[in-house]
Amino acid sequence: MTTTPLAHRATTAAARATDLSKVYGQGETQVVALDRVSVDFRQSEFTAIMGPSGSGKSTLMHCVAGLDTFSSGSVRIGETELGTLKDKQLTQLRRDKIGFIFQAFNLLPTLTALENITLPMDIAGRKADQQWLQTVIDMVGLRDRLSHRPTQLSGGQQQRVAVARALASRPEIIFGDEPTGNLDSRSGAEVLGFLRNSVRELGQTVVMVTHDPVAASYADRVIFLADGRIVNEMLHPTADGVLDQMKAFDAKGRTS
């Protein structure tokens, strides 16, 4: 476990937030959900975003992924500044460059597993790269479940479909918001293993919000948020190391 300052390193960023702020509401009800956050998500790296409830994890993910607008600062996906895009272009960028995995799976119930996996490409009118698609299907172990519908699959299998769907179009970056939040620990470990393999073996870039130190330990790097700011970063995290860090924040929160 190594803790380093938040220096920009000399590798390419798949996504970058610079002085990113997000304010909800006005006047007395105003909430600063993100307070000038600057962070790089480097290519072929698995980053976990951690922090207490309400610290801004989902807001950060949603702003960087183009799912939400921000109040100030800038966000780049690859070479594209999100702030310069019109709604339609933003939708297109999300579709073409970003994969999503949500806590609630978000599969279409009337479609088979295979149809769910290829849906984003079908909507975009793009042909799947068959060889890649087969690689992804085998990696998540869904070969014998492709014609099943979501209700015929366990939660873990459904999330594997969602992982395959995210990987299938080879997006620039995959975002997961608590992707193991609805899974038992064994299914969760499987999904985390697939995400880690997609980074190690396929060069995918993954950013995952989680509150689980064990989930975070699958990542190459953990960034810690508190009150809308990045307060620490940990490389090569272990579950115990992450847990200690969270306890330290809790203790500090109680005395300040």
Ligand SMILES: Nc1ncnc2c1ncn2[C@@H]1O[C@H](COP(=O)(O)OP(=O)(O)O)[C@@H](O)[C@H]1O
């Ligand atoms: N739509 C919203 N309207 C007002 N406040 C919001 C909204 N979404 C989030 N917030 C507030 O922004 C802060 C950060 O929320 P969030 O990013 O969801 O935190 P986390 O994912 O870390 O639990 C919290 O104080 C939350 O109450």
Ligand SMILES: [Mg+2]
């Ligand atoms: Mg959240």
